[in-house]
Amino acid sequence: MSLPHAILTALLERPSSGLELTRRFDRSIGYFWSATHQQIYRELGKLEQGGLIEAVPQPPSRGQRKEYLVLPAGRSELTRWVGQAQDPKPIRDPLLLRLRAAAVVGTEGLDVELQRHLVEHRRQLDEYLEIEQRDFPAGGGSGGRSGGGDRLHHLVLKGGIALETFWVEWLVEAIADLGGERPERS
């Protein structure tokens, strides 16, 4: 049950309408928890019904913009969730699975896929690095200046950077390994 809490977080950072939230889920929050507009609208409905958020009073008609803000109940629910015990989710990755399958049925077409993934992960890594340079310039230590919020944001970003770095390095090794295998067969 992460989506409602992702939305609460986003709305606390800034009250928004559904469409604005959707856009913010295409970057920022969405970097580690993606969601489509359908999910978001549905969830906004549930959260409002549950009394965790509230639409700012406006004539609510169909094609009309609706802005939401978080109620105290929503904030305390989010606080509770942050400290709640949750087991780490096991890895669930189709690409690793495909390599395992390739060990049985052969690697045909796989090298192209690895290349594609490598390009994409490099792109994402660059994007993160740019954000880091923009939002957290120089200060490797982030040494105590500016509130804890920034420090946490940087920590999350560094998580993303390290993850993409892992993928890039692993893919480079995998591609080399796969390429080095061909000679056996020719």
Place this chain on the structure above:
Amino acid sequence: MSLPHAILTALLERPSSGLELTRRFDRSIGYFWSATHQQIYRELGKLEQGGLIEAVPQPPSRGQRKEYLVLPAGRSELTRWVGQAQDPKPIRDPLLLRLRAAAVVGTEGLDVELQRHLVEHRRQLDEYLEIEQRDFPAGGGSGGRSGGGDRLHHLVLKGGIALETFWVEWLVEAIADLGGERPERS
């Protein structure tokens, strides 16, 4: 649609019954694609109906063991899937999300959670390292001896090791960072 292909891979490695598959999904394959027995039985039914696998002839009654093996159609479907274009899944991690939420509502209870996750990831990392020592002793190069299958298996395992290493390192940094924040508030 990864589960059917995970099952096909497992069945090609060794024909099995539903329960045996379930056990194998608790380790091995399950390290990067987990599944419960309910999912597995349902999917076995679909795969059989689709003509991708077949139950070895036995009087099929309810509590009776049923062994499956992969048909040619199943093997070629798996081959197709290995080379198929699939975009990398974006990161989707509740823990990173919780840090982001903590930047807004405070870090109460979070340090305990980070410790718990650290313990769990260290345990998983150790498990992987033991498997590596057992199945791929010494030969860092895995230099051409024994088929490509082993090489691919090792590659997948090294992926798991690198991922768990990432988590351990990131969590250590996060815990240190969070700890260093307290003084501001006392």
Place this chain on the structure above:
DNA sequence: AAGGCCATGTAAGTAGTTACATGATTGA
């Protein structure tokens, strides 16, 4: 008044999770 875009939604389908049900076999 027509087309494009902003904004909110509904509907249907797939995948995964949780709880429970049922039959077969074996050993005390």
Place this chain on the structure above:
DNA sequence: TCAATCATGTAACTACTTACATGGCCTT
């Protein structure tokens, strides 16, 4: 024959995805 365990399944629910529908507003 009772309990435990092996083995296969059903049912109900939640989360996510894909495709489509509807209304309002602005420009030409």
